[in-house]
Amino acid sequence: MSYKERAIKGIGWNFLLLILAAPIGYLVRMLYANEIPKLEVGLFYAVLDFCCMVAIFKDLGLSAALVRFIPKFLHENKRNLVKSAIISVGILQSSVSLIITILIVLLAPFIAEFYINNKGQFTGHLSLVIDVLIILSIGYWFQSIMDVISNSIQGFQNQKYYGTINFVRIFLILILSLIFIYVFGMHSVFAPTYAYTLVPILMIFIYGYIFIKKIFPEFFKEEFLFSKKLIKELFSYGLPVMIGGAGSLVLGYVDGICLTYFTGLNAVADYRNVAMPTVSILGYFASAVGAVLFPMSSELWEKGYKEALGYGVERICLYSFVLVLPMAILMAYFPEVIINLFFNPQYLSAVPAIRILSLGTIFMTLNRIGFTVLNGIGKPNFSTKILYFGATFNLIFNILLIPKLGIVGASITTVFGYFLMWILQTWYLSKFLNYSFLTKKWILVVLVGIFSLIPLVLMTKIINNVVLQLIVGSVVYFGIYLIGILGLRIIDLKEIYNIIYKIINKLRGFK
Numbered sequence: 001m002s003y004k005e006r007a008i009k010g011i012g013w014n015f016l017l018l019i020l021a022a023p024i025g026y027l028v029r030m031l032y033a034n035e036i037p038k039l040e041v042g043l044f045y046a047v048l049d050f051c052c053m054v055a056i057f058k059d060l061g062l063s064a065a066l067v068r069f070i071p072k073f074l075h076e077n078k079r080n081l082v083k084s085a086i087i088s089v090g091i092l093q094s095s096v097s098l099i100i101t102i103l104i105v106l107l108a109p110f111i112a113e114f115y116i117n118n119k120g121q122f123t124g125h126l127s128l129v130i131d132v133l134i135i136l137s138i139g140y141w142f143q144s145i146m147d148v149i150s151n152s153i154q155g156f157q158n159q160k161y162y163g164t165i166n167f168v169r170i171f172l173i174l175i176l177s178l179i180f181i182y183v184f185g186m187h188s189v190f191a192p193t194y195a196y197t198l199v200p201i202l203m204i205f206i207y208g209y210i211f212i213k214k215i216f217p218e219f220f221k222e223e224f225l226f227s228k229k230l231i232k233e234l235f236s237y238g239l240p241v242m243i244g245g246a247g248s249l250v251l252g253y254v255d256g257i258c259l260t261y262f263t264g265l266n267a268v269a270d271y272r273n274v275a276m277p278t279v280s281i282l283g284y285f286a287s288a289v290g291a292v293l294f295p296m297s298s299e300l301w302e303k304g305y306k307e308a309l310g311y312g313v314e315r316i317c318l319y320s321f322v323l324v325l326p327m328a329i330l331m332a333y334f335p336e337v338i339i340n341l342f343f344n345p346q347y348l349s350a351v352p353a354i355r356i357l358s359l360g361t362i363f364m365t366l367n368r369i370g371f372t373v374l375n376g377i378g379k380p381n382f383s384t385k386i387l388y389f390g391a392t393f394n395l396i397f398n399i400l401l402i403p404k405l406g407i408v409g410a411s412i413t414t415v416f417g418y419f420l421m422w423i424l425q426t427w428y429l430s431k432f433l434n435y436s437f438l439t440k441k442w443i444l445v446v447l448v449g450i451f452s453l454i455p456l457v458l459m460t461k462i463i464n465n466v467v468l469q470l471i472v473g474s475v476v477y478f479g480i481y482l483i484g485i486l487g488l489r490i491i492d493l494k495e496i497y498n499i500i501y502k503i504i505n506k507l508r509g510f511k
Contacts, residue, residue: 021167022281026342028174029277032192033269033343035181039121040189042265045272046116047132048196049256051140054104058097058144061238062089063151064375068237070155081230082155083222088231090148097144104137119264132193139197146200149207158215165207172199237380250391251417255410258398263406271407274343275353279331282324282361283368310433313373317366318441322491324365325449326481330474331358333456337466353407360415363422370425373433382428390421441490448484452477 032041066089073081104111112129116122122129153162176195180186186194212219255276259267331338335354339347374383394417401409456477460469485491 017163017167021170024167024174025170026277026281028170028177028192029273030342031174031177031181033273033347035187036189036191037187038269038346039265041192041273042260042267042269043116043122043129043132044189044192045256046260046265046268047129047136047193049253049260049268049272050111050115050133051104051136052253053250053257054100055097055140055144058093058100058140059147059242060092060096060235061242061380062093062234063147063238064380065089065234065238066148066151067155068376068378069234070152071157074156079218080223080225081227082216083219084225084227084230085234086148086152087224088226089234090145093144093148094141097141101137101141105134108133108137115261118261121265128189132189135190135193135197139200142197142200142204146203146207149204149211153207153211153215156215161207161210161215165203168206169199169203172202237378251387251394251414254391254394254398255402255414258395258402259407259410262403267407270347270350271353271410274339274347274350275357275407275411278335278338278354279328279357279361282327282331282358283365310429313369313429313433316369319491320365320369321362321442322445322485324362325445326452326478328358328362329449329453330477333453334470334473337470341467341470350407353411356408356411356415360411360418363415363418366422367418367425370422370429374425374428377432379428379432386421386424386428389424390417393417393420444488444490445485448481448488448490452481452484455480 032044036044066085069085070082073079073085108130109126111133112122112126116129116133117126150162150165153165173192173195176198177191180191180194256268256272259271332355335351335358336348338354339345339350371383371387374380394413397413397416398410401413403409405412456473459473459476463469463472
């Protein structure tokens with residue numbers, strides 16, 4: 001199968017499953033918002049954010065190293081090194097994760113009193129906070145094992161199974177949450193806590209079996225080699241990625257961390273259970289692209305096809321922008337409708353954050369694609385520089401703005417952080433891949449997106465029913481937007497078939 005066919009099929013499969021997972025993930029948020037007290041929803045996400053932050057060092061960057069080196073070892077027909085890399089990474093990551101889990105358990109009373117309960121919202125009920133901390137930290141130890149399995153599957157570029165991981169994960173979370181809430185009557189923080197803890201255990205059994213039986217059936221037959229050289233090679237690539245990953249996690253969770261400390265858990269519930277999940281739906285396409293682009297960009301770079309890779313990245317970024325921009329504009333226009341329709345009025349305080357963040361997710365999407373390529377071509381140190389710049393910016397301005405502006409301050413900081421990182425990332429991509437920024441087409445896309453709003457505004461003044469406003473307005477907006485995009489030839493229908501790589505013209509006959 002050619003690279004073009006692999007890319008299109010892989011991205012299509014991943015995108016399909018991510019699109020299917022999006023409403024399920026949203027159902028989970030809706031379930032928590034409507035069945036669990038808002039303060040306890042905030043508690044759950046505050047603890048979850050904390051566990052994610054302290055788990056920065058559990059990965060050691062070795063998960064990314066697996067995705068990077070498995071295709072290389074397979075190409076060299078060194079399957080014993082594939083097995084050795086997987087086992088070595090599994091032992092190292094699970095050991096570090098166990099140490100982190102033990103530390104959290106021992107320090108749980110201190111963390112609960114001086115951080116989670118900083119605003120005194122659970123004074124007299126600290127045992128509840130401590131229990132949630134301990135249970136979720138155990139779940140994160142099992143997640144470290146599942147991470148090794150999922151990254152091994154990705155390294156084999158088996159999109160058939162890798163693409164299902166996120167879907168199965170969120171589906172199991174929904175099912176378990178429903179069972180705990182409606183069968184066991186657990187209308188409390190323990191419903192999501194138990195669900196998030198049990199899911200990685202179930203997935204280890206499911207995908208461990210798939211990996212051994214379907215993807216790497218020779219696993220037990222191949223010789224395991226304890227190689228200091230291999231471990232050094234994995235670490236030399238992985239440690240910069242880990243440092244970069246630390247910056248990425250800070251970017252992802254520092255908002256929740258600062259909101260927990262400076263404003264309290266109700267703001268955390270607004271931001272983490274409503275605002276961020278709503279706008280994050282726009283990033284699913286980039287996730288689908290990244291799942292395929294990481295190992296493939298690694299392979300193309302190794303073979304010296306830099307021009308073809310640069311052309312592919314240029315087109316992927318443009319088409320991603322074309323796809324995400326109208327959805328971001330619609331989300332910024334209809335936040336009240338979305339909250340009233342899917343959540344409840346007590347979460348309307350999240351409206352300003354949704355408006356701001358929806359536009360910021362455009363840059364988040366482009367950043368995900370860019371970081372994927374930089375890591376795939378063996379330049380994780382540049383990703384690290386960009387991520388730490390963004391993380392430092394986020395941390396400083398969150399501390400300055402959140403005490404005064406709450407979730408609005410967190411949202412503004414996040415958007416500007418994404419934008420500045422995108423500028424840096426574009427510069428690096430142009431340096432390594434002869435990547436060119438199609439300025440004229442990007443400006444035209446923005447203009448089409450803005451002018452398509454005019455009929456939408458008129459439509460919403462005529463229609464009074466908010467649900468009809470959302471449905472009819474979206475159809476009208478997308479229709480006019482599509483006509484503008486095609487009419488101005490911003491995209492070419494023939495070229496869409498080659499949306500990821502038009503490599504077939506550059507790699508004739510290469511399979």
